[in-house]
Amino acid sequence: MREFSGTWMRHSGDFWGGFAAMLVALPASVAFGVTVYAAINPHYAAFGALAGILGATALGLLAPVFGGTDRLISAPCAPAAAVLSAFAIQLVGQGTTPVTIVLLMTVLGILTGLIQMLIGFVGIGGLIKYIPYPVVSGYLSGVGLIIIGSQLPKFAGAPEGTLWYQALIKPELWDLRGLAIGGVTAAAMLLSRRFVKTVPGTIIGIVAGAVTYGSLAALDPSMRVLEGNELVVGELGANGAGYIDLITNRWNDIGEMRLSQVGGLIGSAITLAALLSIDTLKTCVILDQMTRTRHEPNRELAAQGFANAVASTIGGMPGAGTMGATLVNLSSGAQTRMSGIVEGVTVAVVGLVLGAFVAWIPIAALAGVLLVVGMRMIDTDPLRFLESRSTVLDFSVVLAVVASALFIGLIAASAVGVVLSIILFLREQVGGNVVRRKSVVGQRSSTWYRPDAEMQRLEQFGDTAVIFELQGSLFFGTTHQLYLRLEPELSTTHYLILDLQRVQSVDLTAAHMLSLVRDILSERKVPLILSSVREMLPNGRNLREFLELAGLVPDGEKVLFMPSLEAAIEWVEERILGDVGKADATLPPLELHEIGLFKGSKPDTLIDLATCLEARSCKTGDVVYDVGDMDCNLYLVRSGEVRIMGRVGTDVQLHHIATYGRGEFFGGLAFLDHRPRGNSAVVSADAELYVLSMEKFDVLAEEHKRIALLLISQLARTLALRLRHSDQELTLLREN
Template identity: 70%
Template sequence: MRELSGAWMRHSGDFWGGFAAMLVALPASVAFGVTVYAAIDPHYAAFGALAGVLGAMALGLIAPTFGGTDRLISAPCAPAAAVLSAFAIDLVHQGVSPASIVLMLTVLGILTGIIQILIGFLGVGRLIRFIPYPVVSGYLSGVGLIIIGGQLPKLAGAEGDDRWHQVLFSPERWDWRGLAIGGVTIVAMLLAARATRKIPATIVGIACGALAYAAIAVVDPSLLRLEDNPLVIGSLGATGEGYIGLITDRWNQIGGLRLAQVAGLLSSALTLAVLLSIDTLKTCVVLDRLTRSRHDSDRELAAQGLANIAASAIGGMPGAGTMGATMVNYSSGSKTRISGVVEGLTTVIAALALGAFVAWLPVATLSGVLIVVGLRMIDTDPLRFLESKSTVIDFCVVLAVVACALTIGLIAASAVGVILSIMLFLREQVGGTVVRRKSFVGERSSAWYRPEHEMRILEKKGHSAVIFELQGSLFFGTAQQLYRTLEPELAATDYMILDLQRVQSVDVTAAHMLNQVRDALAERNVPLLLSNVRERLPNGRNLREFLELAGLRSGERTAFYLPTLEAAIEWVEARLLGDRPSAEADDPPPLELHEIELFKGSKPDTLVDLEACLEKRSWKAGETIFSCGDPGNDLFLIRKGEVKVVGSVGRGGAIKHIATYGRGDFLGGQAFLDNRPRGNDAIATRDCDMYVLSLEKFNYLADEHKRIALVLMTKLARLLSIRLRHTNEELTLLQDN
């Protein structure tokens, strides 16, 4: 008993929600079925009512079982009724027999379901994720207003198919009884939502509306009869007699359908599948927004397709995830997809066992329920967009979607919203800049630590080499803007570096523009250097392969690809200096102590005692000179070769190239001064010969040869200060940009 009680407590909201959704979906399903089958022949209207019931049952049981979207209610819907009734009318005009039309409707529904399953398996449903918030908000509000507008004539008790505004301005057509019953329902729902959560507001509203009807019936005996009573739903009008025979007959005839006839149904089936899929996914998106959940679009479409196949196979109406019934289900406290199964089961029970009770439900009560649901669907959050000029246009998108939904249709509203959002996105992309930073090689430095005299040369010549760091998307909307930014440098610079590290995408127009830049520079024999050209962008494209296919091949007409911006700057530095030996040249001889940058200008007799304290050591290319965490007891003076220093970025981060030291330079000075452990790894990239000064030997010098120790410390501090000053200037430049 405790388990049963616990299960009821967990799923009571699903039961009430499914039951309330049935009260909304069942009359609509019957109406849609009658609309389609009455178009074949008026005598088929009763079969249409039962088709609506069977469709609601099959969709309610199968779609939530396999779909997995919580709270979604699937039932026959307006798009299905519109397409199928138009299809039936066209066949009637062609002189097709009613039995054959019913058979064709069955095949059309089955084909629709198959196409939906294919759409789901092909992953097309995932495109719904890219619908922007203003479109969803406008769609939500538009559906809410459509629901309210569609229910106002029923609430007023007006007969006919006039629109809400026609009824609103014709008080003589109002029925005060319907207005009273609907008003009681609306007030009861609004108050119940504040007073209690144990009983769903929808159930309270329906109960109060039914009691109001009973109270009015006491003084108006005409309300005590079911026939010709416009204030109640009335008899479902279908007992099922002869329907099974009709289904059996048409399935016996299915073998008589020619392949050409089936192929002729494909266009209509595709149209219906697209409409039903959009209707379902739109409802799912609205549910996601209300419940802060995330549905599986592809799985849901496959489940809807399976449900439509089953519904059509038993003679029912196909359908989709419907907004009205789903919102009633949500408002009534449902939590899981069990509510959808409950809706399917109670549909059968209501149609077969409780038909008399359902027949007495007041139409104005159901209208009142849907009006409250419509009011709650109107999204007022976009009103905040009016508080800032930057978001006013986004508010206009919401208004455009709402206006289109009210005047044209929901599908057109979705298309208009998506198109407007794309235009807004393009406007933002075109309005922004794709140049993140402009600088010059003289203001920046590569990972190569250079002697002081080389740094002075680079500071002087470096403004002849320009660097553009790009960002965002390079496409047809930003290509000309970028070209206008680069154009002044095309006739002035001696080197141009384009860094693409932060570029997210490149289209053919932008690639063609880069070719134009390359050609303009090539006329002056100026190289174009492209750095950080990734082989995998966020969109999956290999950027380098794409650019080379577009004609921007490395080495052709002075275009070159470099792995990093530091490597590109180093490439330019080497050519600005003009005297750096290439890797293929013979290694120069090791330097003597007085040729080391640290001791240039020192008197020979000063260095004699110092050289006696130095140890000569060698490393082969690839060997580690010191590792992170090693004691910082040695100062290394490079006589020959190159050393690369690498370290990890953050804790456990990727290994990054920090600096490169060459012939005549020194490394390890900072740890040598503060006597702290090494913070990075030093690896010989070419065979190295070095002088090594240990801390122990330096302390000896400090005791015995104070002048030599002072000279060493002074020169070491000066060079470290120059490096630090240059680093600070570069950091300031990067911050200012």
Template identity: 65%
Template sequence: MHHSSDFWGGLAAMMVALPAAIAFGVTVFSAIEPQYAAFGALSGVLGAMALGLVAPMFGGTDRLISAPCAPAAAVLSAFAIEMTQQGVDPDGIVLMMTVLGLLTGLLQIMIGFLGFGRLIKYVPYPVVCGYLSGVGLIIVGSQLPRFAGAPAGTAWLEVLTRPQQWDWRGLVIGAVTVLVMLVSRRFVKAVPATITGIAAGLLAFAAIAAGEPALFALEDNPLVIGRLHAPGTGYIGLLADHWNQIGMLQLAQVGGLVGNALTLAALLSIDTLKTCVVLDQMTRTRHDSDRELVAQGLANVVSSGIGGMPGAGTVGASLVNLESGARTRVSGIVEGLLTVAAALAFGAFIAWLPVAALSGVLIVVGLRMIDTDSLRFLESTSTLIDFLVVLAVVGVALTVGLIAAAAVGVVLSVMLFLREQVGGVVLRRKSFVGERSSTWYRPEHEMRILEARGRSAVIFELQGSLFFGTAQQLYRTLEPELAATAYMILDLQRVQSVNVTAAHTLKLARAALAERGVPLILCSVRERLPNGRNLREFLELSGLDADGETVIYLPTLQAAIEWVEAKILAQGAVAEREDRPPLELHEIELFRGSKPETLTDLEACLEKRSWKAGETIFARGEPGDELFLLRQGQVKVMGYIGRGLALKHIATYGRGDFVGGLSFLDRRPRSNDAIAITDCEMYVLSKEKFDYLAEEHKRIAFVLISKLARMLAIRLRHTNEELAILQDN
């Protein structure tokens, strides 16, 4: 079933790709000398064959059609004109274009193997827009002389200013081709516009030839391509001669082509991947950029090796392929095979294609490459710079050349990136330890101390890229707290990159804090950033060594908050000391202030238990029929977070606190795990004993439930305050 749809898709794609390939070939080689137009048509056919067969065999993108394309025509035409102006002989130019195509393919293969294919997609849209628009304008300008029938070598500006050079016959054929192509897209959707345009151009040529019988001869006919052949010794002889000469080329000669090859490789890669992205969007698939570039590079090496034009994955032919029912990459191979068949069956017919008709086709192609949507950038001052980028790339492409435009595009890409990064905000959130408690749930009197003194410890959660463009912003963010805070925490969890300038800014902050004996606390310092750099190692090499006094590294923000809390509580003389004896019942926060007789009756219902460090006190899913009161030690509660139910540390409890309160109250199974961090001593109240208290000592049970609810309410209120801070930021 797929093979049938792939056949019809490949047939429709061939009808679009082959005429365009011939037109591109004629454009490139006629720039050398007019008599090379026929060889250019042959080169276009050979390129369509090689690209159509090789690219889909090794590529993985379904429905993608590869063929000679407009960017290749623009670069090679400009190259041919430059070589001609330098006085290089025609055969030498053809040889250099062959080598240029081979280098382009090899560079694409290297880009794919090195994994750089995905990076091409990140070239800013304004740069790509300007580049392709410039290519489109170059194509239009290069076709105007042929469209008007002007003598070979006439510049487009000269053609426009000297109508006496026009050949009305070529002008009529070209105008009819353009008009029919533009109109047929609306009314004749079953047949590609390229085919209808060329057919109309042929009819116009036939009508003119009816009045001039001499035009029915191929020899010395300026209006048609002529017989497909290679100049000199013929195709096989020329090809063999070229390979012999390639083997004799010096390294310096090949090196001189690298700049052009890089430009062409980048253009063809962008054109291919842009087409792949369009197909992905329309078919809800995902292509492999690197594999596709390797395949395109192989195809361009084969195409150039047999004298064909290089090319890329083309949008027009690929969309025709898709709309005609193609399902897999077999359709691309079918398109290549049908190109071979068409070239063998209709080679004589191709000789009669009017040059002006092919020029008309390329003018329409060039006009469609011009991105008029970029004019919308003028509607807002925020996008004015983007429009100026488009204009700059187009201007350089038209006045200097495509290689210079590529260089300008790269520079402007960097500038656009810097503009976005400099415009970004490095501070995600600023808060204080008094507002952001750690996972350690502390007794009420300790929480009051932390709330009162917590604003002396500031937390900066940083984000984005910290580099020379944002270093001043970073210092201005930290500066107001450098002279006042007692503790400064910098959370680097969301930082994407740091450079030497930003590290120097952090050193300045460290120095300002050190003058007052305040440490700079760095947390969530990742060992592997998205750019592959080890951030901890980089900061230490930059001078931010962990000395325990001026710079302290902690693994997470929670760990940093816990460290500061411990310091604040130590200053308040309530530091945790594990060498103290276990608490008695009246010392536990829950029962502080209760009457002695109440505690005596309650203690009779409590069981004393102990756990070693690392032991599980209770686990998720177990019955919640016991309340645990910590006399000694520390307990961490691990919660199951997210769809994957990943285990995460959510709370820590110490001496005088309790765990298991919620399940004890609502009598539902445990929702978390509780694990002893250190050796623990606890009072344990079972539901059975509590029910006894409720029957025999109602007041004791009431006091217990009231105090338990009050402590849970304090925890909940603190949690709500933290959530409000997170939402505000």
């Protein structure tokens, strides 16, 4: 007894949540089913009500069991009703018999479920969110208009076969009873949002329509008879052997369908699967935000697909995770997937056991509900696109999708929308600039700090080496633009560097263009230098491997791959300076007067300074100082190399930011401001250093003020030159 009590306490919220969700899902499912089947023939409305109940039952029972989202309620939904209604209307217009239409819709539902399962199993459920917004907006607006057009005759109580515009302009076709019932239903739904927050508008609307029907029936005896009454849904015919015979006969007929007929449904099934998947995942995302959870899109889509396939197999309507019923479920205390199962069970009990009551639901009331649903599906946000010339073409995509949906078909609307969106995307890509920045080596520098004489030579001859920093996508749409930017340099430059750090993708057309650039440069013995050639692009492609397969194989003369732009600039600098290799490691270490900081000074003035210096030998990999060290020493490089490693932005990893070689000094900032080190110094080639500590310098400053002044003056001058050069580079980067 205690275990039962504990279980009930844990799942009582699920029970009440599922029951409340059923009150929302059942009337809507019946309405959607009637809408679809009444589009085939008004006498099929009862089959539609049954299809809605069976669909809600199957989705409610199976989707929670196999899905991964707690509290999600799945049931027949507006997108399914819209697509199937439009599908039925098209077939009716082609003269297809009602029986055949029912069979095709059953197969369409099964194919839709199988496609959703495939999407989930393959793992591309997350890609559905990349369907362009103008396509979804235009599609839903078109579907909303189709719903409105299909429901207007039913709303007005017009005879079978009345077209929507006839129902609008010919009052003599109206049945005032149906008009009154539909009008009250729609008004109740619209006003319920303002005055009632706890009860869903669908329930309020149907109750208001049913009350209106009862009031009119009190005055009209013909409305109190079920048989032959075209104002209500009618008998469901779902009891016992009748239902078994119905499904058995339907499957016998499906077995006789030709493969070509089934194949012709693939396009519609893909469209319906995409819409139902979007509807489900949109509901899951909102549910995640409200409950601070995370759903599994692929598992959920596979479960929804299985439920839709089973629902269609037993004669029900397909559906999706629905927003209204899910939010009611959540607000009623549901905690787990058990609430969805409760919803499915209660739909079966209420819908089938109390089917006699469902039979009395007024068709005009359901039409009123769907008119409101159709109006709410129309997306008015794209109208804002007309306010700016830059977004008019985006609005044209929405308009084209709506027009295609209304006058051609929903499949054509999807195709038109996707094609136009691709064209707009290509327009934006082609219009964008793939050259982020153009500069020359004379304006930029590598991570090497070089003596003044070398810097002057680089400034003099650096404009013969051109750098293009590329960005975005290099594909057939931007290839010609890039070639036009490169062409003027191909006949004059001595070095051409193309930096690919910010390139997102490269196609074969762009790779072929780069091969052409290589061939033109090679005629002048000029290499094409490609820097930052990543092994993995955002699209998953190995860029280096792709370029090599396209013919851009590094060979040391025609094509060079450099790991970074700094490395490419360093390679070019060495050739401009005429120093192909690094400094000769066999040369003896520099003496104090040979170091750049003291060049031009009289040797005898440095004798006392030399006594304050410590000679230190370092091996490759030795750390001279680290980030945060209270090291205020000044280091002079007699031979070898030292790399400075620092943090960039908030990245905790250290990056190479400078290299000091023979004759240079480093550590000057901490020597002047006595603050902790902001970077690390690591020996990259066996080095001999002179080290001047702050303590020794203070003693020197007391005894030999002239020498101390000379040192500080030279140090400040060199740091100022470095700062000026850095400032010029920052200005260049900012201007571009």
